Amino acid sequence: MNVFFHGATRSVSGSLHVVEARGQRWLLDCGLFQGRRQDMYDRNAGVPVAPAQVTGVLLSHAHVDHSGRLPRLVKLGYRGPIYASPATLDLCALLLDDSAYVLRTQTRILNLRRAPRNLPPLPDLYGEEDVAQTLRQMVPVAWGTPVTLGPGLTAEFLPAGHILGASIIVLREQAGDAPCTLAFSGDIGRPGDWILPDPAVQAGVHHLIVESTYGDKTHRPYQYARAEFAKNVGATLRGGGIVVIPAFSVGRTQRVIYELHAMIAAGEVPPTPVFVDSPLSVEACIRFVNHADALRPLAHGVHSFAWLDAHNVVSSEESRLLRARPGPFVVITASGMCEAGRVLHHLKRALPDAHSRVVFVGFCAEDTLGRWLRDGHDSARINGDVVPVRAAIDQFDSFSSHADQLGLLDWVCAHGAARSVFLVHGEEPQTFALAEQLERRIAAEVIVPFSGEGFTLTPDGVHSIHQ
Ligand SMILES: [Zn+2]
Structure with a gap:
C-alpha cells in the first residue's frame, strides 16, 4: 500500500491524502484550502490526481476543509463513488451548498479587482449543479460494517466523536497472508463528550494518519x-x-x-x-x-x-x-x-x-x-x-470539538502495535509538539510529511518513496 499527502500537511486546511493499493487509487477526504482570496482560488482550482484515475473517495466528515473540494473534483469530471456515514452525507447537502455560495461571492470580489486591469474574469470553482451531482455520487456507509472497495481492499467507518457523523476510516489491504491496515483519524473528538460518541480504537492497526490541530494544547477541564x-x-x-x-x-x-x-x-x-x-x-x-x-x-x-x-x-x-x-x-x-x-x-x-x-x-x-x-x-x-x-x-x-494533546496521545497510544504515525492537519508548532511527546511514548516511527511526499506501507514498516 502506498500513501501520498497532498493537503493539510503542516497546515490545517485542504485535507486530501491518496492511497494506492491493489491497482486502485482512493482519496481520503477532498477538502477546501482556506486562506487569502486569490491563493484560495488558485489552490482549490486543481486536484492532485486526474479525476479519471480516482477509483473512489472516502470522506471522514462534512466540515468543508475535508469535503469542500468534492464538487470541484466532480466538475472536473469525476463520476465515481464517495463513501461517507449517513449523517455526513446529510450534512454535506447543507454545507456544500453554502460553500458554493461563499466561493461564488469570493470569485465575484476577485473579478471586480481584475476588471480595471483588463484581466479576464475567473470562472466559478463550482456551482449548485455540481453540488447536486456530488450528492448523487455519495454512498452511505454504516459504522462498523466493512465495505469492499475492490479485490483485496476493504474500508470500515468508525465513530470519531468530532461532529455529527464524523468517522475514523480503517483501510485493510489483503496481500497474501499478511494484511496491511491503515487508520485515518479524520478529526478526533474528545472522550467523555455529552453528545458525541467516544473516538473508536481499532485493534491491530499497522499505520496511522492523525490530525494534530491542538497537538500542543491542554483544554481547560x-x-x-x-x-x-x-x-x-x-x-x-x-x-x-x-x-x-x-x-x-x-x-x-x-x-x-x-x-x-x-x-x-x-x-x-x-x-x-x-x-x-x-x-x-x-x-x-x-x-x-x-x-x-x-x-x-x-x-x-x-x-x-x-x-x-x-x-x-x-x-x-x-x-x-x-x-x-x-x-x-x-x-x-x-x-x-x-x-x-x-x-x-x-x-x-x-x-x-x-x-x-x-x-x-x-x-x-x-x-x-x-x-x-x-x-x-x-x-x-x-x-x-x-x-x-x-x-x-x-x-x-x-x-472545542477537537481532542487536545492528551486526547491525541491517548488515542494514538491505544494503537500499541502501530509501526508508523503520520501527523497532519496542524500548524508546525502544534504538530511538532505532539511528535515530540509521541516519540517519548511509542516505538512507532513518527513522520510529519511535506505536501507531495509518498510512503510505502507494509505490515512490518514504512519507507519513503523517492520520486
Ligand atoms: Zn472537522
Whole structure:
C-alpha cells in the first residue's frame, strides 16, 4: 500500500491524502484550502490526481476543509463513488451548498479587482449543479460494517466523536497472508463528550494518519468552564440583559443549545427563551434530530427533541423583530467569527449595552471581528458604523470539538502495535509538539510529511518513496 499527502500537511486546511493499493487509487477526504482570496482560488482550482484515475473517495466528515473540494473534483469530471456515514452525507447537502455560495461571492470580489486591469474574469470553482451531482455520487456507509472497495481492499467507518457523523476510516489491504491496515483519524473528538460518541480504537492497526490541530494544547477541564458559563449567562439573564452567542452552525450551535437546556433543567440558568437566528443553524439542528442514532443517548434532563425546542428564527422579518425584542433572552447566531450574517445586527444592539453579554465558544481567526472583540477593544466597526463595547465579553474555548494533546496521545497510544504515525492537519508548532511527546511514548516511527511526499506501507514498516 502506498500513501501520498497532498493537503493539510503542516497546515490545517485542504485535507486530501491518496492511497494506492491493489491497482486502485482512493482519496481520503477532498477538502477546501482556506486562506487569502486569490491563493484560495488558485489552490482549490486543481486536484492532485486526474479525476479519471480516482477509483473512489472516502470522506471522514462534512466540515468543508475535508469535503469542500468534492464538487470541484466532480466538475472536473469525476463520476465515481464517495463513501461517507449517513449523517455526513446529510450534512454535506447543507454545507456544500453554502460553500458554493461563499466561493461564488469570493470569485465575484476577485473579478471586480481584475476588471480595471483588463484581466479576464475567473470562472466559478463550482456551482449548485455540481453540488447536486456530488450528492448523487455519495454512498452511505454504516459504522462498523466493512465495505469492499475492490479485490483485496476493504474500508470500515468508525465513530470519531468530532461532529455529527464524523468517522475514523480503517483501510485493510489483503496481500497474501499478511494484511496491511491503515487508520485515518479524520478529526478526533474528545472522550467523555455529552453528545458525541467516544473516538473508536481499532485493534491491530499497522499505520496511522492523525490530525494534530491542538497537538500542543491542554483544554481547560470542561466542568470548570461550564460552571463559569452558567454563572455568567445566568447573571446577565437575571439582570434582564441579552446574551449573544456567535457560533458555527454545525456542532457548536447544537452543543450550546444542549448545555443551555441542561442548565435550565438544573436551575443553574433562569428559564429564558433561547433563539437560534440562522437558517443554516436551524437546518443543522434538524439533522441532529434525524440522526440521533449517531449520538450518545441524551441525558442531563435534555430530551431528544431539544434541538427543535429552541425558538427557530428563519425569515429575515422574524430576525428583524427579534432585534427589537426586550431582554432577557439568549440568541445563538452565525457566523461564529462574526465576519458576516445576522450576528452583526445582534452585536450592534448588544455591544453598547452594559447589561448584555457576548459569549464566544469557538476559534476566531486573525483579522475577524470576533478576534477583535475577544482581544478586548473598547469599540468596534460594524457595517461602517463605530459601536462602543460596553457589554461583557466571554471566551470559552473548552467547547472545542477537537481532542487536545492528551486526547491525541491517548488515542494514538491505544494503537500499541502501530509501526508508523503520520501527523497532519496542524500548524508546525502544534504538530511538532505532539511528535515530540509521541516519540517519548511509542516505538512507532513518527513522520510529519511535506505536501507531495509518498510512503510505502507494509505490515512490518514504512519507507519513503523517492520520486
Ligand atoms: Zn472537522
